Amino acid sequence: MTAHTLNGAQVSTFCGNIAMMLSAGIPSEEAISLLEDTVDDSLIHEACTCMYRKLTQGTPFAEAMEATDQFPRFAVEMTHMGERSGHLDTTMASLSRYYDEEHHLLMRLHSTIRYPVIIFAIISVLLLFIVSVILPIFARAYQTITGGLASGPQMFATGSFAIGWIAFVISILCLIGTTIVAVMSSPNRSFSSIERIFSHVPFARESVYSMAVCRFMSAFSSLITIGEPIDRTIAQATELVHYAPLRKRLNTVVAHMQDPAHTNDIGKLLADNGICDPMHARMLTTGSKTGQLDEVVSYVNTVFFDAALTRMDTTIDTVKPLLAIFLTVTIGITLLSIMLPLIGILGSI
Numbered sequence: 001m002t003a004h005t006l007n008g009a010q011v012s013t014f015c016g017n018i019a020m021m022l023s024a025g026i027p028s029e030e031a032i033s034l035l036e037d038t039v040d041d042s043l044i045h046e047a048c049t050c051m052y053r054k055l056t057q058g059t060p061f062a063e064a065m066e067a068t069d070q071f072p073r074f075a076v077e078m079t080h081m082g083e084r085s086g087h088l089d090t091t092m093a094s095l096s097r098y099y100d101e102e103h104h105l106l107m108r109l110h111s112t113i114r115y116p117v118i119i120f121a122i123i124s125v126l127l128l129f130i131v132s133v134i135l136p137i138f139a140r141a142y143q144t145i146t147g148g149l150a151s152g153p154q155m156f157a158t159g160s161f162a163i164g165w166i167a168f169v170i171s172i173l174c175l176i177g178t179t180i181v182a183v184m185s186s187p188n189r190s191f192s193s194i195e196r197i198f199s200h201v202p203f204a205r206e207s208v209y210s211m212a213v214c215r216f217m218s219a220f221s222s223l224i225t226i227g228e229p230i231d232r233t234i235a236q237a238t239e240l241v242h243y244a245p246l247r248k249r250l251n252t253v254v255a256h257m258q259d260p261a262h263t264n265d266i267g268k269l270l271a272d273n274g275i276c277d278p279m280h281a282r283m284l285t286t287g288s289k290t291g292q293l294d295e296v297v298s299y300v301n302t303v304f305f306d307a308a309l310t311r312m313d314t315t316i317d318t319v320k321p322l323l324a325i326f327l328t329v330t331i332g333i334t335l336l337s338i339m340l341p342l343i344g345i346l347g348s349i
Contacts, residue, residue, distance in 0.1 A: 006043055006070050008103030012096045014044050015075070019092035028088070029055040032064075043070065061088060074240055075099070078222060087225075094222035101218055101305050105211055108312055112319075113182040119323050120175035123330050127171055131164035167333045174326075210311040212243035213275060214304045216250065221301040224294045230266060231257040249273040266293075276300070 006014065014035070021031035032055060036048035047070045054064035062079040065071050075095055082091025219237040224230070234257055238250040253269045267284035270276045276284075280300050287296030 004043060004046070004070050005072070006047065008099040008106065010041060010044055011071065011075055012098075012100040012103060013039075013041070014047065015092045015099065016096035019089050019096055022089035022092060028061045046070070072099075074219070077236075081223075090225055091222075094225045098218045098222045101301075102215065105214065105305075105308060105312075108309060109211075110182065112312060112315070113178065116178045116319060116323055117175065117182050119327060120171055120178055123171040123327060124168065124175050127164060127168040127330065131161065131168055135161055135164060163333055163336065167330050171330060207308075207311045207315045208243060209246060210304075210308040212241055212246045214301075214308040216241050216246065216275075217297070217301040217304045221294075221297045224297050230288070230293070231264070234266065246275070249275055276304075 017035050017039075018028070018031050021034060022028065026034070029052065032048050032052045036045060036052055039045050039048065047065075047068045050068040050070075051061075051064040054067050055061065059067065060083060062076060062083045065079055066076045078091055078095055079088070082088045216237050219240045220233060223233040223236055231254075234250070235254050238247065238254055241247045241250055250273075252273055253266075253275070256269055257264050257266070265285055266288055267276075267281035267286075270284065271278050271281035280303065283296050283300060284293070287293040
């Protein structure tokens with residue numbers, strides 16, 4: 001994403017406002033002008049200014065969006081399809097929901113990463129204070145009391161400094177690592193880049209997979225709303241998935257959807273490939289047969305969004321005990337590093 005690219009919250013705000021004005025019968029050119037005059041966000045205002053200039057020259061709405069170079073690729077492509085099908089207002093409303101859900105996922109993820117950053121920062125400051133201030137004071141006090149440490153006690157004193165500095169270096173490395181991840185998982189970054197980062201973290205893979213499924217269902221819900229054929233909808237939603245394990249399963253679904261020799265029951269295909277559970281698969285099958293697939297997909301999308309948040313909370317609950325253990329062990333090592341010189345003194349008496 002470039003410095004002028006709108007993030008999920010900004011795209012959601014833009015699309016939501018345009019959807020309301022288009023639904024009220026306001027022409028797109030006038031809707032952009034009204035939004036330009038009322039919006040406080042500088043990036044949205046910049047996009048509206050560029051779009052209004054293009055629209056007054058007769059440029060189609062989707063091409064005007066693309067010309068700003070500020071909207072995500074998916075938003076532009078969806079707008080092209082919505083404009084061609086005559087459902088631009090519905091498309092804008094779908095995009096608003098889609099990017100609002102994506103932004104909430106990213107915000108939850110970012111807030112999750114801040115917790116270990118704070119913990120490691122506290123540990124690092126504590127250890128630095130101990131090894132640079134407290135331990136030297138103890139060492140000078142012991143030397144004053146004993147008139148210099150013998151070889152045995154000196155070994156304990158040296159060991160205390162070594163343990164303290166090793167614990168400090170480990171905590172600093174952990175702090176640097178979590179800080180990098182926190183910066184990389186900023187809500188202003190693309191969803192795919194965040195997926196790539198967390199896919200390498202063992203305990204976060206299930207959460208990443210759940211978020212990828214949620215993103216696929218959100219795209220599927222947005223595309224089905226504007227009346228795209230089911231096979232084309234699945235293929236286009238799959239293009240937005242960059243998480244390799246899920247992408248592989250979805251490619252199998254797309255291949256079967258396009259193969260006349262296989263069933264085109266979307267619910268069964270998703271269930272057979274482990275993308276959704278049998279209960280929601282039956283709901284999708286029923287919705288497809290009754291002509292209410294868009295409503296069913298919207299409901300299932302909500303369920304998957306809640307499931308992604310729950311999975312993320314589960315990951316948080318897994319990380320917190322690990323951090324507590326690390327904090328306890330670190331404090332224990334720190335106390336031990338303080339007490340070792342005392343053991344040396346007692347041994348020299």
